[in-house]
Amino acid sequence: MFTDTPAQSSSFSPLRAAVLFGCIAVGLLGLVARVAYLQTYGRQQQVLRADRQHHQGEVLPARRGSIFDANGALIAGSVQDCGVYVDPHFMHEQYQEQNRFNEMDKDIARLANLLEREPMALSKLISDESQQRFLRISEAVDERTAQAVKALKLPGVGLMPMNRRVYPMGSLAAHIIGGVQPDQIGLDGLEMKYDKLLAGKDGYQRILKDARRRGLGVSEDDYVEPQHGQHLVLTIDANMQLIAEQELAAACKKFRSDKGEVILLDPYTGEVLALADYPTFSPQAPSDSKPDVRRNNALVSPYEPGSAIKPFIVGPALTQQVTTASRVWPINAISWATPYGRRITDTHGYGPLTTWDVLVKSSNIGMSMLSEQMGNARLHPALVSFGFGKRSGIELPGEDPGLINPLARWGSHSTESVAQGYEMMVTPLQLARAFCVYANGGYLPPIRIIKGTVDPNGDIRCRNAAPDVSTLSRPVTPEAAMQIRRILADVPLRGTASGISHPIAGTKTYDVPTWYIWNIFGKTGTAHISEGKAGYSGTRFNSTFLGAAPYEKPRLVVAMTLHDPDRSIAHYGGTVSAPASARILGRCLAYLQVEPSPELEPPPAEVMAHLVNFDPKIYQKPANHPTGGEAQARLNVRH
């Protein structure tokens, strides 16, 4: 029994052993299949989870591009700051684990004091969001605060780099720039319109992390470089923008107008040199202002321009030789009945006026007679050719095309209404653009506010080329344009805006000494504000002034509109908007150091013959008038 058992008599059953081994082998082979399944189809649901576990994604924020004025002055820029964040979940966990839960509020209070926040509110916020993993509690803290926060060593509190938008010029050009939301997304203006360009493209990296969440590295495939935003260079000149804003605000305050706009254009290129709205806001904190205030009325809120439209009818009338400048219109009363019986009135009884003086005096009757002669069929395309009813194409969001009803919907009333600037809506920007036609000698320039872009390396990416004048539409001939320009040069001297060239009553000081140095030409407009079905208000007006200077070679076109000035002070465009516009022109021309104008030639004899009480002395500039630096100093004195 205790000797070797020969194999032949073995109790070992090879068959049973084979079956048992076979079972194990089948089991192992089955497991190969199981592995293959887990690595292929079974993988789908797990692979994302595995990836989340192994990698932590991190956004590499792209720097937002800056916005510069035409001279390279920074209007909007980005700086990197330190933000403070909290991981409330982790924070609660840590305090609970260390059994120091009662100290938590005290620690949060210390943090709140550093960040100048309400301790109770912060404590409540953190406990309310206790399931969150990320909570930003401060957008930007300075270096010292950041160090202090770090020194607190609170669990779950960390610092992160954050880009912050800064506007070094404060509220300057606020309506153009717009502002950004806290998450650096453009809220309004150029910041919104060019958000993609400015924002660039955030980069991304996936950091391989071990189980203790220590970063081990970033593989090449997991790194996407951020593409920083491009910079914008505007056509805006910060100096002229400031002048425009100051004068607009002063005028609005003086005449108790709650809304006003001013636009300053280069008449040859159509570049916007300044564009201001009143009231303004701070782009640094756009959310502090109402959307209503942030609206760029200069191009999104059309209105009925009133008499300011008249040169854009007379110009084509002269071009199409409907009439001549010296043609006399038989005005014999303060009111006139149209052929279909509508009553048109003037502010004064003028007597017979030449076309020249119809424009200078802004006679509604004269304009009605002229437009009656012109007819709707020629009136409509004339206005359209000046760009009314179409967007100018300025690179700002929300531009309104204004409104000119299609010709088919014009009735017989429309002839007179349109001639006086009603039954149509224009934006101040459209008016300024149309006025460029007379300033540059006959062509309608495209409007632009972006001079070009600069890529993050500082290389100029694209530059808006100056317009090719030969391809632009020409609503009037150069001769007609020159003629209208000359007619309008009389407006500030003996027309509706003559207030700006007269001394203040009873003194020898001049409110606006601009005209001493540079000849201004322009047109006023005073329009009743429509009150919907109630008709037109008899007491509320929009006061407009369209102007350009100097007369000989215009450098600047200005369009200013004040809405609803206090009628007890003044309401005519010539007394409300014209002086402020003239001050803007004067200060800007002084800033540009433009050559002073010579004295104007008097009107031609055939026009002069029909003038009543004409005094040629008005064309003489006062002796010893201030020029150069002295003029600028006097212009800069605020009244």
Add this chain to the structure above:
Amino acid sequence: MDSIYRIRNRDLLAVCVFALLLMGVIMVQSAAFGLSGQVGWRWSITGTRDVMFVAAAIVAFFVCGRLDYRMLARPNGWHRLKGRIIHPFGGSSSSVSLGDSPIRQWLSTPAVWVFVIAVLLCAAVLVPHIGKEVNGARRWIQLGPIQVQASELGKWACVMLFAWIMSARPVDPRQFKGLLLCFVPMGVVGLLIVKEDFGTAALIGVCMLAVLVAGGVRLWHLGLFIPPLAVAAVYFVVREPYRLRRVMAFLDPYAAPQKEGYHLIQSLLSFASGGVTGRGLGNGVQKLGYLPEDTTDFIFAMICEELGLFGAMFTIVLYLGIIWCCWNIARRARDSFGQLLAFGVGCMIGLQAMINIAVATVSVPPKGLPLPLVSFGGTGLVITCAMLGLVYNVARISGEDYGVAEDTAVAGQLRPTTTVAPA
């Protein structure tokens, strides 16, 4: 048929064993390397220790491959061996006779006293100051500088004991009474181990049943034991709450992703992370502290993550190779002790590999079993290799080479052999 190119079974066995050991060294080093969180090559402490254990295991494999396995089943076998070593060419005159009492004869059989020692160690582990507790389970015993996992020893002692019982037949397992007596040692080891190491106890139970089946017990005898064993198994699972939770966790790992399900989820994520192609050797991510027990119980998941389906198939084919060799060696062995020993060892390794891989692939509820020959296992690795060395020795002594006994060391003890016909 017997061409000179034919690979001998025992050499194929050695190749499989060494390949798995090598795989183990590489993967343990790779896994342990990940924990350090460093970039660049560096020998880790675990990796270095593994190399030392593998070296010891290879030595054990060759030493046992030279020993005559038959002495394990002979009374006073140890003294005969000692005599061989002292007098390589002489007889064993110095053996101490224990008399003719069957009990004494049994107790003088090495297979039996190895088993007795293993049982004593298993019992000693349960004593608080002797047994060393790791991860909440008291499985290790400190013997000088090395730790021994008592259950590992008990496992292999059972294989030896049952091979001896089935061949020497101190009781006749073909009779029901004999079969019942067979369950006594199994029950002793099982009960000692089951508290701390349920997986190993279950493995021993299954493997011993397989040895009984292969050893020729009547199947209906065994069938009688199935209902009570099933009841006992369920009882053990239900009694310890952590076991039940583990079982439930296997069904839905995401029910408790941070607790019971964590191991399983991480294992599944390893397969997902590697995919069919794998991440490449050393590129595994799960080893960065995510996959627990990545050098031991879940090393297969790591192999799959780094080496993909190829690595998994390679590993499993090596185990299949071991089983194939064990079967061939078993059916050609000279005596039934050798046959059952080869079968038992092959069965134990195959079953353990199967269970480990099944756990790693979340195919069965988790058990704390290492992957034999691959996992970082310390003394268990050495003992396993020693047992495989014995199987190697079985093949040598069976003279599988051209049917000629070639064991020179113990040739003097051999009776003339008959040629073993190929099956």
